[in-house]
Amino acid sequence: MLQLSDKGLRQLVIVFTISLLLGGLAILGLGIHLIVMGVQGTYSLPLVLFEGLQLAISVQASSLGSYVLYCLLLIACLTLGLLMLFLVRSMLISLEREKAFTQSLPLSIKRIAYLMLVLAYARQLLFLLAFQQELGKLTEFVSFRFQLLPTLAVYALVVLVFSQLFSYGLILQREYEQTV
């Protein structure tokens, strides 16, 4: 069974804290970049591909409306990812402090699952918006088909089942503790 020492947990918390700070700064920077682009009138959309955010390969938005919508959705997706990191960090802090499974653990797992579910469909919408723009030669390399049940949504459902199992485990643990 995998057991993390206090030191290991603390190091993981530090890594997650740094990731959160860097991620927050990156989103802030991207937000400013997108606003500047919008003000300048060059509605250049950064694409989110499988390798990550591609600023070099950009697509021209057809109108200001679609540019704003895409940018808002992009920032929302990235913020959701950051929120998931935050929840994992709070789970690690809870494990570090209380050294046992607490009520907050399945709750955090459940929240992560719901965030993953929202993120799965928000990403689909983001791709859909991007592929409605004029892609030019990019269509030769990338393609998109809307999926009713994306892979991330399946993962989210699995995580949701895990959170239910954790909740049941907590009930059993409480019953055991209250039995003399």
Add this chain to the structure above:
Amino acid sequence: MAIIIRLDRVMADRKMSLTELSQQVGITLANLSNLKTGKVSAVRLGTMEAICKALDCQPGDLFEYQEEESSHD
């Protein structure tokens, strides 16, 4: 809870202290205190057997059922 634990009454009848009982039964003082105050949700048959043996009583002497009054009245 509708189940009232009469452990304190039986202990008083037998003039036995909580510490003495916990030593005879083999459970911690904290757990026995929780049982006495009704803060537990279940009692093992093994624990019941040990308590009944130590106090020379029947399980029915330790528990009493009282119907709870409805709060909708």
